[in-house]
Amino acid sequence: MRFDRKDISNEQLIQFYRHLLYPRMIEEKMLILLRQGKISKWFSGIGQEAIAVGAVLSLQQDEWIMPLHRNLGVFTTRNMPLSKLFMQWQGAQEGYSKGRERSFHFGSREHHICGMISHLGPQLAIADGVALAHKLKKEEKVSLAFTGEGGTSEGDFHEALNVAAVWDLPVIFLIENNGYGLSTPTNEQYRCISLVDRAKGYGMDGVQIDGNNILTVYETIKGVREYCIKHQKPYLIEAMTFRMRGHEEASGTKYVPQHLFDLWEKNDPIKNFEEFLLKEKVLKSEDVESVRSEFKEKIEDELAIGMKAAPVVVETEDEMNDVYAAPSSNSRSQPSLRLVAPDRGEPNTQPLLIDNSKPTHYSPLTTHDLRFINAIKEGLHQSMKAHSNLVLMGQDIAEYGGAFKITEGFAAEFGKDRVRNTPICESAIVGAALGLSLEGYKSMMEMQFADFVTVGFNQIINNLAKIYYRWGQNADVVIRMPTGGGVGAGPFHSQSNEAWFTHTPGLKIVYPSTPVDAKGLLIAAFNDPNPVLFFEHKALYRSVSGAVPQDYYEIEIGKARHVREGEELCIITYGSGVHWADDYAALHPEVSIDILDLRTLLPLDYHAIREAVQRTGRILILHEDTLTGGIGGEIAAWIAEHCFELLDAPVMRCASLDTPIPFSIELENNFLAKARLEETITKLLGY
Numbered sequence: 001m002r003f004d005r006k007d008i009s010n011e012q013l014i015q016f017y018r019h020l021l022y023p024r025m026i027e028e029k030m031l032i033l034l035r036q037g038k039i040s041k042w043f044s045g046i047g048q049e050a051i052a053v054g055a056v057l058s059l060q061q062d063e064w065i066m067p068l069h070r071n072l073g074v075f076t077t078r079n080m081p082l083s084k085l086f087m088q089w090q091g092a093q094e095g096y097s098k099g100r101e102r103s104f105h106f107g108s109r110e111h112h113i114c115g116m117i118s119h120l121g122p123q124l125a126i127a128d129g130v131a132l133a134h135k136l137k138k139e140e141k142v143s144l145a146f147t148g149e150g151g152t153s154e155g156d157f158h159e160a161l162n163v164a165a166v167w168d169l170p171v172i173f174l175i176e177n178n179g180y181g182l183s184t185p186t187n188e189q190y191r192c193i194s195l196v197d198r199a200k201g202y203g204m205d206g207v208q209i210d211g212n213n214i215l216t217v218y219e220t221i222k223g224v225r226e227y228c229i230k231h232q233k234p235y236l237i238e239a240m241t242f243r244m245r246g247h248e249e250a251s252g253t254k255y256v257p258q259h260l261f262d263l264w265e266k267n268d269p270i271k272n273f274e275e276f277l278l279k280e281k282v283l284k285s286e287d288v289e290s291v292r293s294e295f296k297e298k299i300e301d302e303l304a305i306g307m308k309a310a311p312v313v314v315e316t317e318d319e320m321n322d323v324y325a326a327p328s329s330n331s332r333s334q335p336s337l338r339l340v341a342p343d344r345g346e347p348n349t350q351p352l353l354i355d356n357s358k359p360t361h362y363s364p365l366t367t368h369d370l371r372f373i374n375a376i377k378e379g380l381h382q383s384m385k386a387h388s389n390l391v392l393m394g395q396d397i398a399e400y401g402g403a404f405k406i407t408e409g410f411a412a413e414f415g416k417d418r419v420r421n422t423p424i425c426e427s428a429i430v431g432a433a434l435g436l437s438l439e440g441y442k443s444m445m446e447m448q449f450a451d452f453v454t455v456g457f458n459q460i461i462n463n464l465a466k467i468y469y470r471w472g473q474n475a476d477v478v479i480r481m482p483t484g485g486g487v488g489a490g491p492f493h494s495q496s497n498e499a500w501f502t503h504t505p506g507l508k509i510v511y512p513s514t515p516v517d518a519k520g521l522l523i524a525a526f527n528d529p530n531p532v533l534f535f536e537h538k539a540l541y542r543s544v545s546g547a548v549p550q551d552y553y554e555i556e557i558g559k560a561r562h563v564r565e566g567e568e569l570c571i572i573t574y575g576s577g578v579h580w581a582d583d584y585a586a587l588h589p590e591v592s593i594d595i596l597d598l599r600t601l602l603p604l605d606y607h608a609i610r611e612a613v614q615r616t617g618r619i620l621i622l623h624e625d626t627l628t629g630g631i632g633g634e635i636a637a638w639i640a641e642h643c644f645e646l647l648d649a650p651v652m653r654c655a656s657l658d659t660p661i662p663f664s665i666e667l668e669n670n671f672l673a674k675a676r677l678e679e680t681i682t683k684l685l686g687y
């Protein structure tokens, strides 16, 4: 191995050596503790340390890194105390994730380290979002994301690199090619000769380097960093290395031929660097001894502190409270940005809160008549004015105005930096939205159709929803979901998929049915620091209109609306169901029908649901979503459990057929819950 020290000072070289040696010595100790049964699992980075350490050394301390499971060197080189890291690995409350996450699956804002989720690839697009934030703020900074060579086979790798290239983002993608993904060798993972060859396909530059040479890694990333900042472009680095131990300690190494260990043993990043420093007389053998004994002592001391961690004290209330971030003054509209209400010409810094949850209450504000779609547009427009840090992303949303024209004119007014067309990369855009949150931005992603959320599912369910609970980082993201059927659009442009998400703690699910609610709930969604999925029914876009206050106002998330007073039964519903129920009630004055519009599906307004049972004793839950596993089942179960004594009949559900959504109008009409509404009401009243 050839080391070229260029103009690196002796002091710096010694620092590099210390940073390299420390994680190795920690690992050696961990392997002993593992054998003694004192720790449960360990993913080793032995032999690969030069990449993690070199990467951190070549970046600024406040540049975000997205590391993976073998990158202890990232955490130690960012100077995270071993005692606290050890508490983290042991699942202690005083670790970085309050005992909620294992091994390296945690982050720290203080150290600008974004915690991984097990799925590997999703880290890459988060780096895109951070880099976009730097670009928008015109900061001279990069983000850096790690991937193994195995992780490059994931769609997330492709999407993240493609988005970074198309948006000219200053991101460094760093592949640690260690020869094996668990037991799978590279020839069963990919067919290109070198992974760096892929850079060209994305329209970016790349380089393959010796990942075991700390000076090569350091100099390369330092230079690449400057390149990314200067040219505002991403860069791909393939660092060749070898995994000297098993995938994790329990998996062994039988599947790796011995000659590879023999070969790579000679390339050990630490032994070789140490020899170089001794040869250059930067270090003397006594120095080596003294650093080693210093670290040995330090590790023992730190572990002694770590071992003293108090056992986890379980507080269910704390667990529940930590699923959602509380609104802060940062997340709400900035007082410095004064929104001028168009009708009054007076400054309005904070949104008004309108309580229209009861039929008798209505806003005294100046209103105008808007269609559902235009109410959404107005809410979005006012939110763009209220939050200068709000970025909109979606397919065709810029000049074209989006598939439904909701953002028409926005690109011209707010500029293409804030109103961004995206490639067809749903997963990467959700990931980028999270990256923007890391840097204090708010973002909206328009799913062209709610059906396409499937390709961004992992990032929503596992990253956006869980990140706050896992390590306290909020995801300030709104995903708009044009949803629903009745428009003759077939199985993949019509689905009601809200129930896929209501099962996921950490998300908020909002589903308005009227223009006034659509605008107010959308504004509330942007003021909420948590990830909100905002379902907007396509069939309502142009078929429903109503009086909408012109002001910048909020409707509270989590509060249902009592639509109509009645005595014989209450229809609990949302979205298109509200209109089906209302139409039915208008056509059947002989039945006294009460209607409750849930408006938010997560969290549910249990108080309003209980009141509905109290008012009528008969409950019909109506939704356009299919029956089995729909939110109706959850509500029915809750009522049975908590309001049994108030019921005069079993809770009934009216939902769409348990089939995919058919295309032909006749089939679709038969599919939709509306076709069975009368029958279900009659059954419930006749009970």
Ligand SMILES: Cc1ncc(C[n+]2csc(CCOP(=O)(O)OP(=O)(O)O)c2C)c(N)n1
Binding pocket: 070, 118, 119, 120, 147, 148, 149, 150, 151, 152, 178, 180, 181, 182, 243, 247
């Ligand atoms: C989406 C997903 N599929 C499978 C796994 C299981 N898994 C964990 S690590 C790993 C190998 C990863 O290989 P590579 O990206 O080369 O990283 P390395 O472990 O070699 O550092 C696999 C298959 C996973 N965590 N996530």
